[in-house]
Amino acid sequence: MSEAVTGGRKAGPQAEAGEAKGSRRPGGWLAAGLVVVLAAGGAVGAWRAGVFAPAGSSGPGPPGRPAPATQAVIREDLSATTPVSATLGYAGSYPVTGPGGGTLTWLPPVGQVIGQGRVLYRVDNGSPVVLLYGGVPAWRDLGEGVTGADVSQLNHDLVALGDAARSGISAAGWGYFSWETADGVQKLEEHLGVSGPPGSLALGQVVFEPEAIRVSRVTGSLGGPAAGPVLAATSDRHQVSIPLDASQQSQVKAGDTVTVTLPDGRTTPGVVSSVGTVAVTSGSATTIPVEVKLKNPRAAGTLDQAPVTVNITTGTAPSALAVPVTALLAQSSGGYVVEVVGAGGTRRYVPVRPGLFDDASGLVQVSGALTPGQRVVVAAS
Secondary structure, eight states: OHHHHHHTSOOOGGGGSOOOTTOSSOHHHHHHTHHHHHHHHTHHHHHHTTTTOOOOOOSOOOTTOOOOOEEEOEEEEEEEEEEEEEEEEESOOEEEEEOSOSBEEEOOOTTOEEOTTSEEEEETTTEEEEEEEOSSOOOSOBOTTOBSHHHHHHHHHHHHHTSSOHHHHHHHOTTBOOHHHHHHHHHHHHHHTOOSSTTOBOTTSEEEESSOEEEEEEOSOTTSBSSEEEEEEEOSOEEEEEEEEGGGGGGOOTTOEEEEEOTTSOEEEEEEEEEOSSOEEETTEEEEEEEEEESSGGGGTTOOSEEEEEEEEEEEEEEEEEEEGGGOEEOTTSSEEEEEEOGGGOEEEEEEEEEEEETTTTEEEEEESOOTTOEEEOOOO
């Protein structure tokens, strides 16, 4: 991880020093970790093919020599990325605890998504226990005249479900169990087929969780008590978790765009949603948690705890003067050149200084006496 990120940085003067005469592999690049970047972009094969052979004499080639493969010098927005291993799962973790008594007679299957106003599980003679949204757990019976934060979240739920009018609830007060609240509770119970005392909620009829849940594990058992742990759940939102090397924390921030490669090879865009501040040490590795939100949640399907690769952008170079990586030639005296093909097939070497490498495009940023449109010799494919 650390080498790959370093490879995305611009090469400095030290990267051009110390070249052994006749070497095909620029020692400066190896020292800067650029071997890793080039390997990701397929340029190692170019090394082995002799692309980075030392520059020789320039000028027109001998008669009969085939014309070299060339590509144009261009201006392009470049970006350096580094791949990191990550896990695709679901955000959040919610233990579902039964607040009332009774016996469990129905439980949802693993993987089922349950939203606001839907049945979580059933007790006794099929009586439903309903999911409502809120951060305060159910802890008492609720009826007319009761006040508190639990009543406030109940009122908001009833309005969101369309079982109570916002104007009536607001007039009586969000934290007050009014007759409008009682009427809304009765409508909710009618929708669920609940029979019993209308307009009130006994402890155990509802469970409050912050959002819709996805059942990840069934902890209760049919015939067992409804009081206590019943389900383990997550949110229904996919999330990618990256154990990022702590030394790279400053190179990633919330809002950065990334590309996620799924197990089947498809890619989907994402955005960094959070970067942890507390490092975790496991063995010799020290990492920080980085979370990524998918821009298209449907792209992940129902995958859970799946290994994925996240390509993080570690540097950008807008409108950079660029040539193919395979156009770079190492000089025995140090530094790099490209071979420019001119009118009539004449060829000459132009010194360049490499900057940012873009693995995706196979281009490298260069500075030197080049202009867009000129043709440079590249390794034959």
